[in-house]
Amino acid sequence: MGLIRNLQPERSSEQDEPSRFEEAILPHLDAAYNLARWLTRNDQDAEDMVQEACLRAFKSFDGFYGVKAKAWLLTIVRNTCYTWLGKNRVHDLSTSLDEDVHQAESHVPDPQALLLRFEDNQALRQALEELPAEFREVLILRELEGLSYKEIADVTGIPQGTVMSRLARARGRLKLSLADRMKKER
Amino acid sequence: MNCQEVRILIDGYVDGELDPIRNQEVEQHFRTCPVCLTVYNSHRALRTALRTGSLYRTAPPALRNRVQSSFKPASTWKSLMGSPQWRWAAAAASLALVSVLTWRVALLPPTQTADDRLIQEVTASHVRSLMVSHLVDIQSSDRHMVKPWFTGKLDFAPSVADLIEQGFPLVGGRLDYVNGRAVAGLVYKRREHVINVFLWPSAAAVETRPLAHQGYHLVCWTQSGMTYWAISDLNSRELQEFVQLLQNQTPR
The missing domain is CATH 3.30.200.100 (MucB/RseB, C-terminal domain)
Structure with missing residues (x-):
């Protein structure tokens, strides 16, 4: 019996699973909240999402072996948020992806003025909040979290090749929206 | 490379995700095309604005505490449910704890209501x-x-x-x-x-x-x-x- 026990894989890591879990998850809590906050656009809902996601993460922690904890947690946060959005904010998820923003972008008047517009945080925040969720999330993951295309593909479940065009559309739309605001204010 | 091809790759270029050969071709194009260069510059400016614009939302301390504390008691529970040796160790530990507590209660007035x-x-x-x-x-x-x-x-x-x-x-x-x-x-x-x-x-x-x-x-x-x-x-x-x-x- 003793021999068999000795041949079994080391189990001690399971015993301090909660602390292993804390070590893996807590460093990425800001990233989790940042993504949830930008997806739900509400403080309280974002907190709910993160808590729910941490619980889900804890339950499936057995299958997690310590690689890329951040992308793993963000994937769970994103799925939790999308389930919630599907139930509570379904209009946030429906968008038309087919318009050609590359074309539209060359119609942005006065690029120099637009550069100044970027410095208006309030306008930038609003424009970003108003983007459809699938554009908002790739910008958050790329620009605020610094994730690579591969990691963004892992988190969002879209093909790696689509990440670049999704980002292109997102940036194009964001610029257009800022330009529109500029026009209206004139 | 023409303007249309460059526009498709420009985000990959800004994000540093192109292979070295395409990277060079895009740079080559910028030297001769001020329109694409403007788009590139505005992409870069947008990125700087997004990264420096205090748009990042950090987790509120209360949330952090809640997440953190929700795993503390679970830790005790989980370890109690571990291997038989561990259960013995836990039993021994709780005995030790009981004796420490008894000793403490005997010496000090109860502090916990x-x-x-x-x-x-x-x-x-x-x-x-x-x-x-x-x-x-x-x-x-x-x-x-x-x-x-x-x-x-x-x-x-x-x-x-x-x-x-x-x-x-x-x-x-x-x-x-x-x-x-x-x-x-x-x-x-x-x-x-x-x-x-x-x-x-x-x-x-x-x-x-x-x-x-x-x-x-x-x-x-x-x-x-x-x-x-x-x-x-x-x-x-x-x-x-x-x-x-x-x-x-x-x-x-």
């Missing part, structure tokens, strides 16, 4: 119910299913309220152990938040009292010869609203 102990017990029960997929013994949103389930399992009949219309659906019921006795655990939900209500008969009369412990909100009160404890990670205002509704539906 009965209330403190109850708050800790209720919190631990709440957290345990969330962590071990043992939220309910009987899962039903129908109080006429949940209430009879307790018959024969408890020496009292808990009253079960239906608050679904007020946004607090009943999830089910569970036997739990608090304050040295078997108690009824009723589980309600508000959005994603679980609310545990523990009740047991007692002669005490306590005013409704909101409390907080380890990032959870608690409310305790007595009504019709029962002591009630409600606990949740829900915000204090909504939990008190819940308690108010529960009190109104419970016979006095």
